[in-house]
Each structure stands twice: as structure tokens, then as C-alpha cells.
Amino acid sequence: MIRVLLVDDEALTLELHRSYVERLDGFRVVAECSGARAAIAAILDRDADEAIDLVLLDMTMPDGTGLDVLRHVRARAADVDVIAITGVRDADVVRQVVGLGAAQYLVKPFSFATFRERMEQYAAYRRQARDAEGDATQAEIDALLGALRPAAPALLPKGLSADTLERVSAEVRGGGPLSATETADRLGMSRVAARRYLEHLADVGRVERAARYGKAGRPESEYRWQGRAPRT
Incomplete structure (x- = not known):
């Protein structure tokens, strides 16, 4: 379990980020x-035995900056990872944050999908770092560094939107397995549209499609969240 410290001077932002973290496994x-x-x-x-593993760190606070925090903990050689989460876009600040060893720099506001992607990348980085022992090969080093790089956004089929895809994904992830009819009813969309999104998720390996029996007539497809990496 990765132990997380949230740092932000806005109570509503702390609440939002807490809710985001609570939706993630690990x-x-x-x-x-x-x-x-x-x-x-x-x-x-x-x-x-209670050390912080990861800090989600704001850059602007009344009594100091995120850079101040980073400088202090690096000076004390604290073994902690940091993801900057801030509205600050100044290139010099970004350069200094990266120079002080931040794993990611995430600009507010952002969607839960973006947050989840970055956190999953960080978790993959930790797994690879933990599994690498002794002298690492060049391939292992490249994989370790690459784990923190944002993936290129996948192109969606014509007529599908990223926001709706995230809503459908979240519904299946939290309440599946679901049929296209059940998904449509929950999200207030047409069954045909829901089926298009579910079929796309099945095509890229995010959900597993199976036949649902038990009623007279043709069996209905149901979709169960898999969450594995999309196929390319």
C-alpha cells in the first residue's frame, strides 16, 4: 500500500484529492x-514504519511554497516521492521542481481520468524500481524512466467523446457487470450509444464481453471491467 500525504491550502481541494485517491487501488x-x-x-x-511514500504537493501556500518543501526534504535526504499538483505554470518553477526530483507535474484543474493515469504510472514505476536489483540493464533503466512518461492519448473512433467514455468506464468499473441497457439507464443515454462505448472498451481490452442468459429470447451481452492495458 502506497502511503500518501496530501498538501494543499484549500480545504475543498484536499477533499477532492482525498476522494480521488480513495477511488484507486493500492x-x-x-x-x-x-x-x-x-x-x-x-x-x-x-x-x-509509517513513512510517507508519496506527497501530492501544492506549490503555493501561505507559509511557504512547494519548492521550499522539496528543498527541505531533499536536504535531509528523505526517501519520499513527490508529484506536484498546482495551478502554477511558470516554466522556471517547473524546471526547479523537476530538478529537485519530482516524479510528475500535474496542472490544475484536471479530470479524475488524468489523475488516475498519472498515479497508475507512478505505481508502475515503484513496482519496476522494487523489482530491479543489482546492476540494472539498459532496458531496465529505460523501462524505469519510461514508466513515468504520460502515454500518448489514444484516438477514439469517430462520434465517441473522452468525457462520456470516462463516465461509461467509471460506471462499469464501479457497478459491473452491466449490459448496454443498464448502462444507458444509469447514465441517461441511449442504449445504442451505450453499446458503442462498451464495445469500444471491449475492443481495447478494458472490459470483458460475455453473454448473459436467464431470460427468454436472445442472450444479452454484459460487460465486466478488466482494467488491463489497452491493446494497440
């Missing part, structure tokens, strides 16, 4: 801070 929020000093203390003053 992550758990163990502390929240609304200021730079509190964040530094939360990172440095914990016992080894």
Missing part, C-alpha cells in the same frame, strides 16, 4: 497538511 491517504511547515514536519517526523 493507495491510502495517511496525512493531510494545509501549509509548507506542516508538510515538512509530516514528512520528516514520522517513524520509519
Whole structure:
């Protein structure tokens, strides 16, 4: 379980990010801070068996900046990873954050789909780093560095939207297996449209399609979330 510290001076943002993390497998929020000093203390003053693994770090706070937090924890050689989550787009700030070893730089506002993608990339990076022992090969190093790079966005078939695809995906992930009719009823869309999105998810390997029996007449397809990497 990856232990997460949330750092942001806005209570509503902390609540939103907490809800996002709680929807992910393998992550758990163990502390929240609304200021730079509190964040530094939360990172440095914990016992080894309760150490923070990942900080979701805002850049602007009343008593300091995310850069201040990063500089302090790096100076103390704290073994903690950081993903900057901020509205700051200044290129010099981005350069400094990356130079201080941040794993990702995520600009607000963003969708849950984007957040999930970055967190899953980070989890893959940790798994690869954990599995690499001794002298790494060039291929292992390339894979480790590549794990944190955002994937190129997949092209959707004509007529499908990314936002609706995310809604359908979330519905199947949280309440599946579902038929096209059930999905349409839950999301307030036509059965034909729901089926197009579900079939696309099946085609790229996100859901598993199976026949549902038990009623008279033709069997109906149902879709169960798989969550594996999409086929290319």
C-alpha cells in the first residue's frame, strides 16, 4: 500500500484529492497538511514504519511554497516521492521542481481520468524500481524512466467523446457487470450509444464481453471491467 500525504491550502481541494485517491487501488491517504511547515514536519517526523511514500504537493501556500518543501526534504535526504499538483505554470518553477526530483507535474484543474493515469504510472514505476536489483540493464533503466512518461492519448473512433467514455468506464468499473441497457439507464443515454462505448472498451481490452442468459429470447451481452492495458 502506497502511503500518501496530501498538501494543499484549500480545504475543498484536499477533499477532492482525498476522494480521488480513495477511488484507486493500492493507495491510502495517511496525512493531510494545509501549509509548507506542516508538510515538512509530516514528512520528516514520522517513524520509519509509517513513512510517507508519496506527497501530492501544492506549490503555493501561505507559509511557504512547494519548492521550499522539496528543498527541505531533499536536504535531509528523505526517501519520499513527490508529484506536484498546482495551478502554477511558470516554466522556471517547473524546471526547479523537476530538478529537485519530482516524479510528475500535474496542472490544475484536471479530470479524475488524468489523475488516475498519472498515479497508475507512478505505481508502475515503484513496482519496476522494487523489482530491479543489482546492476540494472539498459532496458531496465529505460523501462524505469519510461514508466513515468504520460502515454500518448489514444484516438477514439469517430462520434465517441473522452468525457462520456470516462463516465461509461467509471460506471462499469464501479457497478459491473452491466449490459448496454443498464448502462444507458444509469447514465441517461441511449442504449445504442451505450453499446458503442462498451464495445469500444471491449475492443481495447478494458472490459470483458460475455453473454448473459436467464431470460427468454436472445442472450444479452454484459460487460465486466478488466482494467488491463489497452491493446494497440
